[in-house]
Structures are given as C-alpha cells and as structure tokens.
Amino acid sequence: SYELTQPLSVSVALGQTARITCGGNNIGSKNVHWYQQKPGQAPVLVIYRDNSRPSGIPERFSGSNSGNTATLTISRAQAGDEADYYCQVWDSSTVVFGGGTKLTVL
Amino acid sequence: QLQLQESGPGLVKPSETLSLTCTVSGGSISSSSYYWGWIRQPPGKGLEWIGTIYYSTTTFYNPSLKSRVTISVDTSTNQFSLELTSVTASDTAVYYCARPYTQSDWFDPWGQGSLVTVSS
Numbered sequence: 250s251y252e253l254t255q256p257l258s259v260s261v262a263l264g265q266t267a268r269i270t271c272g273g274n275n276i277g278s279k280n281v282h283w284y285q286q287k288p289g290q291a292p293v294l295v296i297y298r299d300n301s302r303p304s305g306i307p308e309r310f311s312g313s314n315s316g317n318t319a320t321l322t323i324s325r326a327q328a329g330d331e332a333d334y335y336c337q338v339w340d341s342s343t344v345v346f347g348g349g350t351k352l353t354v355l
Numbered sequence: 356q357l358q359l360q361e362s363g364p365g366l367v368k369p370s371e372t373l374s375l376t377c378t379v380s381g382g383s384i385s386s387s388s389y390y391w392g393w394i395r396q397p398p399g400k401g402l403e404w405i406g407t408i409y410y411s412t413t414t415f416y417n418p419s420l421k422s423r424v425t426i427s428v429d430t431s432t433n434q435f436s437l438e439l440t441s442v443t444a445s446d447t448a449v450y451y452c453a454r455p456y457t458q459s460d461w462f463d464p465w466g467q468g469s470l471v472t473v474s475s
Contacts, residue, residue, distance in 0.1 A: 250418070282461035284402075291451055291465040292402065303463065335402055339459035342415055344392075344404035 251340035253347035260353045267323040269350045271336030274317060279338045281319040283312060286333045286349075295334075296321060326354050357381045359452050361469035367446075368475050373439040377452030377466060384433045385411075390455040391435045392462060393426060395448040403448075407458050408435060415458055442473045 254272040261267035271281060281299050284292035294303050296312040299319065309324045323330055331354045336347040363375035377391070384391070392407040406416040411428040425438040439446060449470050453462035 280460065284462075291468050292462075293465070294461055294463040297456075297461040297463075337402075337461065342458075343417060344394075344407070344415075344455075346394075346402040346404065349401040 250343070251338070251345050253336055253338065253345055255334075255336060255347040255350045257348075258351045258353065260355055261323070261326045262355050263328065264325055267326050267330070267352055267354075269321045269323075269334050269352065271319040271321070271347050272317055273319075273338065276317055276319050276338065277315045279314075279340065281312065281314050282337045283310075283321045284335045284337065285330075286335065287331075292335065323352070326352075328354050330354055357454065357464055359454065359464060359466035361450060361452050361466045363469060363471070365470060366472050366474065367442055369443055369473055370441055373437070373442050373446060373450075373471055373473070375437045375450050375452075375469060375471070376434050377436070379433050379435070383430075384428060384435065385430045390458055391426075391428065392453050392455045393437045394451045394453055394462065394465075396451070396468075397445075397448045405437065405439075405450075407455050409458055444473050447471065447473045 283296040285295045286292040295310050299314040300312040311322045313320050333349045335349045358380045360378045367373045389410040393405040406426045408414050408426045423440045428435045449468040451468045453465040
C-alpha cells in the first residue's frame with residue numbers, strides 16, 4: 250500500500266517561513282492536498298491539487314509537488330498557524346493520509 | 356453553504372455495531388455533490404480514511420476496514436450513514452463525515468466530528 254511520510258514536528262520562528270514535507274514514491278505524479286487541524290477541531294483544507302488555495306485561505310499558504318516530495322510552505326508564520334498539518338493523496342482506489350506534522354511557532 | 360453534522364451513540368460495546376449518521380444542510384445530498392465520505396481519528400493519532408460513496412451506489416472502502424464497513428445514502432432525509440461491525444477498542448476514535456470533491460480528490464467541508472468510544 251502507498252505510504253506518505255511526514256516529519257513529526259516542525260518549528261518556525263514567528264514571521265519566518267515554515268516548510269512541511271510529505272514524502273511518497275513518485276508523489277509528483279499525484280495530486281496532493283493539505284489540511285490544517287487545530288486542537289479539538291475538524292481538519293480544514295488549506296491546499297488542494299498541489300498548489301491551489303480554497304477561498305478564505307491566506308496567500309501565505311502555498312504548495313509544491315515534484316519527484317518524491319510535496320511541500321506545504323507557510324510564509325510569515327503567525328501564532329495562529331500553530332496546528333497539525335496532514336497531506337493526502339489518492340492511490341489505487343484508496344485515500345491515503347500522511348501521519349501528520351505538528352507545527353510549532355516560536 | 357454546505358454543512359455536515361455527525362450524530363450517533365457516543366459509546367458502543369465491543370463486538371457490537373457502530374452506527375453514525377451525517378446530516379447534510381445547505382444543499383441537497385442528491386444534487387450538491389455525488390460523493391460523500393467518512394474519516395476517523397483515534398485519540399492523539401492521525402487521520403484514517405474509512406470510505407467514500409458515490410451517487411448512492413458505488414462505494415470505495417479502506418481495504419483494512421472493508422469487511423466491516425457499510426456506507427449508505429438516504430436521499431429522503433438528506434443523510435448518509437456509516438456502519439462498522441464487530442467493533443473493538445481500537446475503533447475508538449473521532450469520526451468525521453466529509454464531502455470529497457470526487458472520489459480521488461480533497462475533502463471539504465468536514466463535519467465537526469463525533470467521538471465514539473468502544474467499551475463495555
């Protein structure tokens with residue numbers, strides 16, 4: 250079965266750029282979607298199809314996908330960005346989620 | 356704006372069947388989208404896809420749960436449902452209903468989630 254690998258945690262200084270990776274075999278050939286989940290809340294879509302932002306998501310959130318790694322980039326990180334982030338793809342008729350990354354804003 | 360809300364028992368005994376319903380508001384379940392899905396999250400852990408239903412007829416299930424899962428749609432009540440049989444403590448989780456854009460795409464929106472505990 251297809252696996253997505255995310256770092257358990259990423260730290261970023263306030264106002265700096267955070268990059269959260271999602272690794273998978275030839276993930277560049279798939280559409281990658283990203284979710285933000287704050288404690289006690291449901292996940293919220295922040296990026297779909299690699300690099301598209303839903304309405305209401307700040308331009309500070311962007312995505313890229315190539316080779317074996319997809320990346321969610323959060324520019325000018327704010328305290329409110331502190332959350333868990335999950336990547337997701339579709340493979341062999343199944344939905345696959347990454348294990349999640351906890352983003353800490355210092 | 357489409358909204359989803361889960362409902363069902365918060366406690367289920369081991370070996371019994373977990374049943375949850377997702378009520379769709381702000382649109383018709385038969386016209387707003389043809390795809391509906393369930394995802395769960397054990398306490399302190401990551402997200403796990405359970406399954407997706409298409410147009411009340413075609414289903415896609417997580418292979419690891421397929422033998423125990425049924426997802427169905429009731430257009431008369433604007434709801435879709437999840438049944439998970441023979442539950443164990445490892446099925447304890449927050450269960451989310453959500454709308455996939457297509458069976459291979461993203462989920463948006465999500466319900467607020469419903470905690471189901473499996474315990475005697």
